[in-house]
Amino acid sequence: MTNNTTQAPTVVDVEGAGKSRIQSLRQRVQQLLAFGGLLIIFLVFSLVKPDIFPTYGNVTAILFSAVVVGLLSLGATLVIITGGIDLSVGTGMALCAVMSATFIVTWHIPVIIGVPMAIVFGGVLGAVNGSNVAFLKLPPFIATLAMMLVAQGLALVVSNKAPIYFDDASGYQKISTGTLIDDNFLAGVPLPRNFPNAVIVFAIAAVIATILLTRTLLGRYDLAIGSNEEATALSGVNVKKWLVIIYAAAGLFTGLAGVMISARLGSAQPATGAGYELQAIAAVVIGGTSLSGGKGSILGTVIGALIIAVLNNGLQIISVPQEWQNVILGIVILLAVYADQLRTRRGGVH
Amino acid sequence: MPEPAIDQAAGTHDPNLLLQAEGVTKTFPGVKALSGMRLDLRKGEVLALVGENGAGKSTLMKLLTGIYPMEEGQFWLGGMPLNAKHPKEAQERGLAIIHQEFNLMPDLTVAQNIYIGREPLSGSFFLKPKDLDAKAQELLDRLGLPLDPRATVGTLTVAKQQMVEIAKALSYNARVLIMDEPTAALNDAEVDTLHDLIRRFITPETGVIYISHRMPELKRIADRVTVIRDGQYIDTMDMASATIDQVISRMVGRAIDTSARPENVRADRPVLLSVQNLSTKELIKDVSFELHEGEILGFAGLMGAGRTEVARAVVGADPRASGTITLRGKVINPHHAADAAKAGIGYLSEDRKRYGLMLGHSVSSNIAISSIADKFSRLGFVDDRAISKVSDAQRTALRIKTPTVAQLAKNLSGGNQQKVVIARWLVKNCDVLIFDEPTRGIDVGAKDEIYHLLNRLAAEGKSIIMISSELPEVLRLSHRVVVMAEGRVTGVLSADDASQESIMALATHPDADLPTTHPADHDHEDAR
Numbered sequence: 001m002t003n004n005t006t007q008a009p010t011v012v013d014v015e016g017a018g019k020s021r022i023q024s025l026r027q028r029v030q031q032l033l034a035f036g037g038l039l040i041i042f043l044v045f046s047l048v049k050p051d052i053f054p055t056y057g058n059v060t061a062i063l064f065s066a067v068v069v070g071l072l073s074l075g076a077t078l079v080i081i082t083g084g085i086d087l088s089v090g091t092g093m094a095l096c097a098v099m100s101a102t103f104i105v106t107w108h109i110p111v112i113i114g115v116p117m118a119i120v121f122g123g124v125l126g127a128v129n130g131s132n133v134a135f136l137k138l139p140p141f142i143a144t145l146a147m148m149l150v151a152q153g154l155a156l157v158v159s160n161k162a163p164i165y166f167d168d169a170s171g172y173q174k175i176s177t178g179t180l181i182d183d184n185f186l187a188g189v190p191l192p193r194n195f196p197n198a199v200i201v202f203a204i205a206a207v208i209a210t211i212l213l214t215r216t217l218l219g220r221y222d223l224a225i226g227s228n229e230e231a232t233a234l235s236g237v238n239v240k241k242w243l244v245i246i247y248a249a250a251g252l253f254t255g256l257a258g259v260m261i262s263a264r265l266g267s268a269q270p271a272t273g274a275g276y277e278l279q280a281i282a283a284v285v286i287g288g289t290s291l292s293g294g295k296g297s298i299l300g301t302v303i304g305a306l307i308i309a310v311l312n313n314g315l316q317i318i319s320v321p322q323e324w325q326n327v328i329l330g331i332v333i334l335l336a337v338y339a340d341q342l343r344t345r346r347g348g349v350h
Numbered sequence: 351m352p353e354p355a356i357d358q359a360a361g362t363h364d365p366n367l368l369l370q371a372e373g374v375t376k377t378f379p380g381v382k383a384l385s386g387m388r389l390d391l392r393k394g395e396v397l398a399l400v401g402e403n404g405a406g407k408s409t410l411m412k413l414l415t416g417i418y419p420m421e422e423g424q425f426w427l428g429g430m431p432l433n434a435k436h437p438k439e440a441q442e443r444g445l446a447i448i449h450q451e452f453n454l455m456p457d458l459t460v461a462q463n464i465y466i467g468r469e470p471l472s473g474s475f476f477l478k479p480k481d482l483d484a485k486a487q488e489l490l491d492r493l494g495l496p497l498d499p500r501a502t503v504g505t506l507t508v509a510k511q512q513m514v515e516i517a518k519a520l521s522y523n524a525r526v527l528i529m530d531e532p533t534a535a536l537n538d539a540e541v542d543t544l545h546d547l548i549r550r551f552i553t554p555e556t557g558v559i560y561i562s563h564r565m566p567e568l569k570r571i572a573d574r575v576t577v578i579r580d581g582q583y584i585d586t587m588d589m590a591s592a593t594i595d596q597v598i599s600r601m602v603g604r605a606i607d608t609s610a611r612p613e614n615v616r617a618d619r620p621v622l623l624s625v626q627n628l629s630t631k632e633l634i635k636d637v638s639f640e641l642h643e644g645e646i647l648g649f650a651g652l653m654g655a656g657r658t659e660v661a662r663a664v665v666g667a668d669p670r671a672s673g674t675i676t677l678r679g680k681v682i683n684p685h686h687a688a689d690a691a692k693a694g695i696g697y698l699s700e701d702r703k704r705y706g707l708m709l710g711h712s713v714s715s716n717i718a719i720s721s722i723a724d725k726f727s728r729l730g731f732v733d734d735r736a737i738s739k740v741s742d743a744q745r746t747a748l749r750i751k752t753p754t755v756a757q758l759a760k761n762l763s764g765g766n767q768q769k770v771v772i773a774r775w776l777v778k779n780c781d782v783l784i785f786d787e788p789t790r791g792i793d794v795g796a797k798d799e800i801y802h803l804l805n806r807l808a809a810e811g812k813s814i815i816m817i818s819s820e821l822p823e824v825l826r827l828s829h830r831v832v833v834m835a836e837g838r839v840t841g842v843l844s845a846d847d848a849s850q851e852s853i854m855a856l857a858t859h860p861d862a863d864l865p866t867t868h869p870a871d872h873d874h875e876d877a878r
Contacts, residue, residue, distance in 0.1 A: 093687075215477050217477065221466075224455045225456040227455035227458060231455055232466065235467050295457050
């Protein structure tokens with residue numbers, strides 16, 4: 001106890017900027033790994049079917065097919081980072097599609113107003129989920145399981161158990177299948193052209209989600225709540241309010257997915273939707289977001305959604321039956337999460 | 351802060367005091383946690399607050415900072431009534447508290463943690479990360495804290511995480527800083543750093559309430575000490591004139607002999623456990639020691655010396671890179687703690703919340719968990735009645751303060767949680783018990799009980815490894831002391847040779863008698 005003052009500097013100055021650099025590097029590695037996986041899967045299919053798989057048309061088709069699950073997984077990422085889960089996004093999406101059709105087809109509200117209304121409706125569903133989690137203190141699994149059933153039922157009630165078809169003249173389908181960036185768009189500028197608008201919508205949504213997560217209070221409190229909810233509350237953050245906001249934001253993506261799927265099909269199909277929530281969750285975990293909360297990235301989720309889309313597309317092209325596609329997807333999820341855990345364990349964090 | 355308007359009508363409070371509590375009463379279902387509690391904090395002083403587990407210190411602090419709603423009584427801050435409804439309000443009034451359990455988000459950076467809830471924004475939604483880091487850097491520089499604002503908090507040592515907590519607290523321009531057991535997880539050098547920080551914080555307009563069980567430390571840092579017992583105010587003394595024994599006797603209501611020495615020290619006992627040339631990939635290098643039957647073998651050293659890592663490697667909780675473990679002349683090779691427990695080695699973790707307890711389970715489940723398979727089940731059916739009976743016996747024997755063993759572990763105070771973990775290994779009846787910081791965060795009275803318990807167990811023939819950062823504890827109990835530094839054993843002292851000076855010499859000068867290869871690569875103090 002006498003000469004410990006001389007000891008102080010060696011104890012105090014050990015870690016510094018170096019450690020945090022290693023940290024952020026490790027996070028990069030996580031994304032690189034998922035991205036590397038995507039590339040490898042893509043390369044393998046390209047080698048097996050060089051004439052069909054790596055064509056512009058097929059890549060466009062892959063991106064197009066990734067949109068709906070991708071949009072749902074953006075919202076799911078926000079929720080999962082809190083340490084929660086949202087099982088209601090699949091049927092919630094179906095309900096939003098039905099609401100969109102109700103607004104636009106049944107009530108004759110113009111598309112330009114009806115679409116935002118449908119998206120906001122999704123936000124309301126999310127806010128209800130968030131309130132049930134934050135104020136009623138229901139476990140997110142239960143709260144959103146209930147909402148999953150409620151949404152499925154309401155979709156059937158509102159639509160009277162029948163699909164609602166969009167009048168082609170309204171231009172609603174163009175939201176998904178139109179090509180805004182066609183040959184005439186900014187002619188002369190070298191751009192990839194003639195891919196469906198759905199891809200643009202997804203890209204913009206992903207950018208917005210990234211900004212939300214990395215640059216706004218929503219994202220910061222999202223990560224903080226997932227990391228240590230009690231500490232966040234004790235720090236003076238209104239955790240309940242923010243939980244509602246986060247679930248509501250996730251719901252907006254659900255609403256958007258509802259619009260995009262109904263625009264793609266040209267109709268709102270009330271009986272669909274179930275099962276999408278699991279694909280969305282799969283995309284999130286493949287992308288390296290931890291189900292225990294506190295960390296995650298939108299880029300990872302987008303890569304995860306693309307991995308699922310590439311797998312589905314490629315396996316179809318090489319004529320693997322649907323049932324085996326599911327088996328393979330399941331194994332990919334296991335591998336992705338296991339690789340992630342291996343890395344975190346070795347890193348010694350948590 | 352504006353000069354307080356003196357409120358004549360409000361009673362007996364003294365507006366010249368920085369912080370005052372009067373007649374504070376708080377009742378929990380079945381328990382009167384506080385009754386007519388009072389407290390005076392003068393301007394410019396460090397006031398120590400001491401009391402046994404469950405004396406009401408934490409309750410008082412939680413009322414003060416608005417975590418619990420006030421029931422009866424009144425707080426005054428600088429002569430103005432203070433009734434914080436929630437922690438944020440207390441913070442804004444200039445009351446900062448560092449809880450024993452840190453309230454940090456491990457996945458966020460230092461800067462993000464400090465300014466959580468007060469992020470620099472453009473507009474009211476978009477973050478300004480550069481401003482945040484700059485602001486944090488400025489604060490850390492002002493406080494003289496060697497922290498990188500961009501470092502992820504979860505990767506920092508306990509001492510550094512505490513610095514983050516302090517920086518966060520002081521960033522609110524606090525007038526009153528409350529610290530609950532701030533040094534429980536710090537080594538002596540880190541304690542000195544903390545005390546320097548406290549002294550720098552003290553001005554004629556600020557004050558510190560310092561809750562601790564480490565008496566010698568209070569002597570060094572506190573001006574006065576307030577003693578509470580069983581939810582009631584007992585006394586306030588000047589630290590300079592009060593002796594430690596006086597303070598302790600007021601706390602527990604009886605005198606405790608603090609000069610006790612190891613019992614039943616004998617050199618002729620057979621070796622029970624032998625560890626040879628143990629190394630791990632991370633930190634431990636070539637550690638060898640022997641544990642005799644009926645011996646208490648102390649492990650001393652600074653934080654990060656590798657004592658916990660040795661224990662974890664021995665029981666197989668962490669992988670061993672090399673080394674031989676021999677128990678009763680037979681080589682054993684435990685791959686996880688269950689193997690070790692089966693062989694008869696029980697490990698009691700230093701971090702009970704993380705590695706010790708299932709917080710959401712009952713006291714009895716926590717006590718029984720290690721023994722269910724061999725003691726409390728028949729043909730795979732769990733005998734809950736036996737579990738309750740044995741747990742209840744332990745509750746009585748260890749004086750675990752809980753109305754029933756069906757109580758959830760998380761509802762117990764820290765010291766009582768620790769007793770639950772101890773009870774677990776006592777029920778398991780292991781021959782080798784590895785106690786890692788057995789009295790961390792436990793009050794003096796309960797510590798004494800645990801010391802007697804360890805002595806009793808050794809006398810009954812148990813062999814005990816006791817890792818402890820408290821030298822008086824090591825000196826009081828250890829038949830021999832293994833001293834470690836930087837992952838190596840730097841010396842083994844007999845009870846007669848062991849002294850604070852001899853241990854600290856070995857702990858702080860690891861290269862005195864060892865040719866150290868590369869002292870530079872020691873950035874794994876947090877490798878736990």
